[in-house]
Amino acid sequence: MPTYDFVCKDCSHRFSLFLSIKEKDQVRCPQCQSPAVSQLFTGFLYNKGAAGGEASTKSSGCSGKSCSGCSGC
Ligand SMILES: [Zn+2]
Structure with a gap:
């Protein structure tokens, strides 16, 4: 049974x-x-920010074959 919220x-x-x-x-x-x-309408507050997993899986230092511009590897 749904509950309805009201304000006077x-x-x-x-x-x-x-x-x-x-x-x-x-x-x-x-x-x-x-x-x-x-x-x-307060029953739709479900978004808790659990998304966004693929933010920084790759380090953007080395660009592939040559490490000329990268100082780390
Ligand atoms: Zn009232």
Whole structure:
């Protein structure tokens, strides 16, 4: 069952509710009873930056056959 997050436009109160699609149109702020609430979409924060493995696998010193421009090898 999905949880929907809302914020009240009148008193800025944030709250979460278990709702069906039909009930989403009838949401009122539990604090001030205002119907002027907007839904928050906070369930998509999954990106934790675990990608990017092939950053620097090759050292860019020596360019291949001759090591004339490379001082390390
Ligand atoms: Zn409110």
